[in-house]
Amino acid sequence: MLEAYSDSLFEAAHVLVDSSLRNSEQPGLRELELLRTLSFADVRRLAHPQRKLLLAGMLMARIRADDNIAAFELAEVTAERGFNRLLTPDPASEFHALEAALAEAYLATGYSTKAVLHAHRLLESVEEGASPEWELRTYGICAAAHAIDGDHRTAQSFLDRVARLKTQQGWPSDQVEFMDAIAEIVIAFTSMDGARIRLLRDATTRLPEREPTALSLVHLIQALALFADGDVTGTLAGSAIVAHGSDLPTGPSFIRMCALAIEAIVLIQRGTPAQALALLHDVPALHDHYVCFDVVRASAFILLGDYRAALQVTDGCMRERATHSRWMMPATLLRRAIANMRLGNPEEAATDGVDALDFVESVSPQLGLIMLPTRDLLSLGVRIFAEQPRLLPRLGKLQHDIRRLPKFITPSFPLPSLSPRERIIAIQLRGDKSYAELAADLHVSPSTVKSQANAVAKKLGAHTREEAVERLEQSGFYTIYGETPAA
Known part of the structure; x- marks a missing residue:
């Protein structure tokens, strides 16, 4: 037939x-x-x-x-x-x-x-x-x-x-083909090369006429050009259109996944990391982490001050290190290095930092450096130099790259560093139950609940339960950890 x-x-x-x-x-x-x-x-x-x-x-x-x-x-x-x-x-x-x-x-x-x-x-x-x-x-x-x-x-x-x-x-x-444009934007955005992104934006304007499926790619490039110009609002709007398939429902999934990551990155850059985590909630890991959302999540947790969460969320990256996207791996390692440094694990921090620098020959570190506090990056550089003086030339270049980073807004209310039990209590504080009722639910004494609630309030600089809840809301705590206690 x-x-x-x-x-x-x-x-x-x-x-x-x-x-x-x-x-x-x-x-x-x-x-x-x-x-x-x-x-x-x-x-x-x-x-x-x-x-x-x-x-x-x-x-x-x-x-x-x-x-x-x-x-x-x-x-x-x-x-x-x-x-x-x-x-x-x-x-x-x-x-x-x-x-x-x-x-x-x-x-x-x-x-x-x-x-x-x-x-x-x-x-x-x-x-x-x-x-x-x-x-x-x-x-x-x-x-x-x-x-x-x-x-x-x-x-x-x-x-x-x-x-x-x-x-x-x-x-x-100035006539760019689809695959050339993919390579160009990956390299340009990874190196935070604004001039190159703008040239690519101009060169790809008519690409969809020759390749209809390139429409979402062109829109993403335009959004990244706005990012290079410092237009956060425009970047958010443009990346969201691509990420959710509003412009081309059957456009390339790879482009949509990149746009979703960009949308989350911009939310972090503008000082709302909790919103970035909410955006990526329930977004599954892609095979080989070819677009690694865990890197973005780790960035958000670091800016919120939850360094343990930054390590936990990238544990999967390390388990799959052999197959993990090399494009995203330097950023993963840098986040783990800073989290370890902040948690008092200097040897692990230096090891992760050295490993990240090993990628510098093939991948620009610029994308890995954004969304990280400059002070932490410089402190990490000092730690790496103490362990590996031979890396001084690379560290010097890294310091130069740090000065070129786009500025981000520090969250007004970082997450408090809470123990697992304090986190459960903090979640429950938002409800209407009394300490005695919470104690019955948690099978502990009322005095234990009150003691832990006071500890949470002290870490927040709050004087009342209501004030503690308000500060937890402002920090994005409930957006990230939800309304119910962890199991």
Whole structure:
């Protein structure tokens, strides 16, 4: 049955694959839907030499629809069954199409290491001979894969290749392709390079005309340009639109997750870390932490003064360190270093700080430095130098980077440092129950409840129960810890 439709299927695949090349026509909904609903089993039944092209089209259709689960499953079975092997009779163009689609599928689903693998398989083949348009696409994919994988030096080298190729071909230097833009914004935001972000904003204005799924990316870049200009309100509004899919419901999930993290970062920067924690409440960890929300949560806890929570929330990052996003790992380590330093664990603080500096060669530390108190960062630098004097040059650069950080507002009411039992009492203080009733609920004496309530009030500088509750509300305590006691 499918054989009868093979011509239209391959025509649709051709259109979709070619649409990713410079200045090509975009496919219609018919082509996308035709390929998106086709299964791997269907492809196996088609005895056609252009099977690679068809698989490439199927992968791209799933990516365009943001059907990431289906895209990942198809990518996995394609690679496992060896359907992406380059066989002697096969045209190289079909191999290019499939390897590019595999790399993009793994990027879309956050498997950057696998994306790098397929990007370099594509690169090796393209370097043996391909059109300039395919070279451009390949360099962009390689740049994006390395940027998200946390090797920004290599990513930049591929962006440099993109620039040279455009010069050689006489193509406009200010026309940016989708994958190039991904790499550019990851590098620019990580290094807090406002000038680069603004240039990218101007260069991507018309990108959605050539690549409709780029709309949310363009809006995110515009929001980050506002962040670079110090427009907190505009950044919040822009990132929220992207994060919640208001502009493009089927836009790339990766872009939406980045926008959600940006929204939380800006809430912290403006002095409302409790709101950031509320925004990320119930947001699950992504595999390999390819966008690491726990880093943002740890930042909020540090500014609120809950250093133990900052460590606890990043424990999962350390358990998954082998596979954790290298792009986000320096920020994770810096937060753990400061939390350990504040908790009186100088050796652990120095170890985490040294480990964070080991990433400086491949990833700018700027993104990892924002949302952290300058005094704590400088104290950490002194601690690291005492342990590792050889790191003085890197520490000097770090000190320079700290001076360039965007300013943030310190929360008016930091969280009080409460013991687990005091935290339970603090939560209960907001209710109407008397100390005797609370004691009965908690199976302790009224004097114990009163003693702990007094301890909470003293830490808050409050004189009455009502004043203590008011200060807990102002600090965001109830936003973070809820209305009911922990189990």
